[in-house]
Amino acid sequence: MSVTYLLLEARRAMRNGRFLIFSIAFPVLLFLLYVGIFAKGDKAVIGILMVNMTAFGALSAALFAGGRVALERSLGWQRQLRLTPLSGSGYLAAKGITGMLLALPSVILVPVVGAVVEGVSLDAAGWLRVTIGIWLAVIPFALIGLLIGQVGTPDSMQPIMSLTMMTMSMLGGIFIPIDGMPSWLLNIAHVLPSYWLGQVGRGAVTSELSVNLGQAVLVLAIWTAAVGLGVVRRYRRDSARV
Amino acid sequence: MAGLRKSYGDVHAVAGVDLTIAPGEVVALLGPNGAGKSTTVDMLLGLTRPDTGAVTVFGASPHDAVANGTIGAMLQGGALLDDATVGETIAMVASLHRSPMPVAEALGRSGIEDLANRRCNKLSGGQKQRVRFAVALVSDPDLLVLDEPTAAMDVQSRREFWKSMHGFTSTGRTVLFATHYLEEAENYADRVVLMRAGRIVADGSVAEVTSLVSGRVIRAAVPGATEAALAMLPGVTEVNVRTTRAEISTSDSDATLRALLATYPQAHDIEVTAMGLEGAFLSLTSEGADRS
Numbered sequence: 355m356s357v358t359y360l361l362l363e364a365r366r367a368m369r370n371g372r373f374l375i376f377s378i379a380f381p382v383l384l385f386l387l388y389v390g391i392f393a394k395g396d397k398a399v400i401g402i403l404m405v406n407m408t409a410f411g412a413l414s415a416a417l418f419a420g421g422r423v424a425l426e427r428s429l430g431w432q433r434q435l436r437l438t439p440l441s442g443s444g445y446l447a448a449k450g451i452t453g454m455l456l457a458l459p460s461v462i463l464v465p466v467v468g469a470v471v472e473g474v475s476l477d478a479a480g481w482l483r484v485t486i487g488i489w490l491a492v493i494p495f496a497l498i499g500l501l502i503g504q505v506g507t508p509d510s511m512q513p514i515m516s517l518t519m520m521t522m523s524m525l526g527g528i529f530i531p532i533d534g535m536p537s538w539l540l541n542i543a544h545v546l547p548s549y550w551l552g553q554v555g556r557g558a559v560t561s562e563l564s565v566n567l568g569q570a571v572l573v574l575a576i577w578t579a580a581v582g583l584g585v586v587r588r589y590r591r592d593s594a595r596v
Numbered sequence: 597m598a599g600l601r602k603s604y605g606d607v608h609a610v611a612g613v614d615l616t617i618a619p620g621e622v623v624a625l626l627g628p629n630g631a632g633k634s635t636t637v638d639m640l641l642g643l644t645r646p647d648t649g650a651v652t653v654f655g656a657s658p659h660d661a662v663a664n665g666t667i668g669a670m671l672q673g674g675a676l677l678d679d680a681t682v683g684e685t686i687a688m689v690a691s692l693h694r695s696p697m698p699v700a701e702a703l704g705r706s707g708i709e710d711l712a713n714r715r716c717n718k719l720s721g722g723q724k725q726r727v728r729f730a731v732a733l734v735s736d737p738d739l740l741v742l743d744e745p746t747a748a749m750d751v752q753s754r755r756e757f758w759k760s761m762h763g764f765t766s767t768g769r770t771v772l773f774a775t776h777y778l779e780e781a782e783n784y785a786d787r788v789v790l791m792r793a794g795r796i797v798a799d800g801s802v803a804e805v806t807s808l809v810s811g812r813v814i815r816a817a818v819p820g821a822t823e824a825a826l827a828m829l830p831g832v833t834e835v836n837v838r839t840t841r842a843e844i845s846t847s848d849s850d851a852t853l854r855a856l857l858a859t860y861p862q863a864h865d866i867e868v869t870a871m872g873l874e875g876a877f878l879s880l881t882s883e884g885a886d887r888s
Binding site for chain 2: 356357358359362365366369370426429430431433434435436437438439440
């Protein structure tokens with residue numbers, strides 16, 4: 355795999371206005387807005403909102419990166435790349451890593467705003483959890499994005515991505531904090547990886563409704579393995595067909 | 597390439613192709629749409645696996661040849677990323693190869709130095725083709741495969757393209773190009789391979805392929821002549837009459853012409869031409885043509 359290829363991928367995303375607005379500016383703005391509306395000075399609530407908006411930004415950026423695969427497939431860019439020494443696994447790895455790279459700005463920006471503007475204070479381990487922790491927990495989302503990009507067409511990408519993003523953030527306890535969820539909704543949330551993504555950060559800011567970090571990591575690892583397998587199988591089928 | 601076959605359902609896209617290309621040859625692959633050119637090219641590049649038969653490129657499989665950078669290809673409508681610049685695209689492709697030529701050289705050879713900072717979505721059709729050429733070139737390949745390289749180019753850019761191509765082939769590299777433009781095959785190829793319905797129907801130098809189809813074409817204004825009457829003349833293989841102008845294909849132009857003038861003394865503006873590659877192409881690739 356090539357660093358030049360990764361850098362080009364990242365640079366291309368940075369040229370995309372929609373990406374900059376929705377995945378980088380939006381989470382920060384929403385965080386500030388929500389704190390103004392809901393927090394009323396409650397430090398715990400501010401902390402939860404910070405974690406949730408960090409998770410939202412990171413997961414939407416990771417999904418976005420994968421969605422672009424649909425366009426590249428329809429263009430024949432994958433075919434073009436098959437005429438270079440870049441292997442199929444190299445291409446998929448580059449796409450996955452790009453998703454992770456694109457998730458970085460949110461993972462840094464939202465916590466920085468939380469600390470500097472909103473006065474959230476955590477110990478070192480806590481900060482590590484809400485930054486690096488959430489960042490690593492977004493791996494299954496980078497893969498989900500890839501899978502969607504491999505299955506969908508450029509035309510269907512917008513609705514599929516919106517639906518995925520809404521399901522993940524609404525039902526997974528990102529936009530509607532799990533504290534306010536009725537129990538039936540909470541049961542649904544448990545099915546989604548976004549619930550566990552939120553849990554990775556949540557434990558650092560509140561002990562209420564928090565699960566053991568190890569459990570969250572385990573569930574996310576299972577998601578990663580399952581979706582990863584899907585991505586690899588889909589790629590094999592895709593390239594055999596051409 | 598030996599015994600290549602590839603079918604899609606009931607369609608035999610390639611039905612037994614054997615082709616050996618020597619290093620340094622410039623080969624044109626000709627044929628009407630659906631003749632199996634693109635499928636053949638795809639198999640040569642390892643993009644499509646043949647149902648039967650084998651492809652060897654410099655002693656290696658197509659996949660290994662691609663991985664080694666010994667084979668470079670410009671695909672029909674090959675993709676470029678809209679939001680990347682020309683320079684970035686070429687540099688990225690170069691970075692994937694082990695021993696690429698300098699990016700500046702690839703840009704220079706393709707005549708697109710001045711476009712390096714341009715985004716790919718701001719290019720004209722001809723410019724895009726030259727960028728694709730640079731993408732194929734940057735791995736510094738020994739074999740260059742081009743599928744319809746000058747489609748979407750105007751006359752001027754087509755000429756410039758072949759000039760840069762010439763700069764490449766004069767270094768002893770091997771080139772295989774598929775084209776619709778017979779003139780390009782005539783002017784730039786050492787060897788012409790004609791395909792029809794998934795098979796090779798002619799293979800040789802332009803002169804050899806042309807001579808496969810013996811015969812000439814007589815064009816003349818022949819007032820009062822009908823197609824049926826002209827077809828009765830000796831040697832005639834095909835007749836076309838448009839208003840008063842007749843186009844007569846013949847296997848014996850001398851006999852046909854003598855008879856024509858004897859029967860129609862008023863015939864005038866007479867032209868006799870060799871069939872040329874176009875005539876050979878049409879007669880060898882038309883549906884009814886027998887395998888020679």
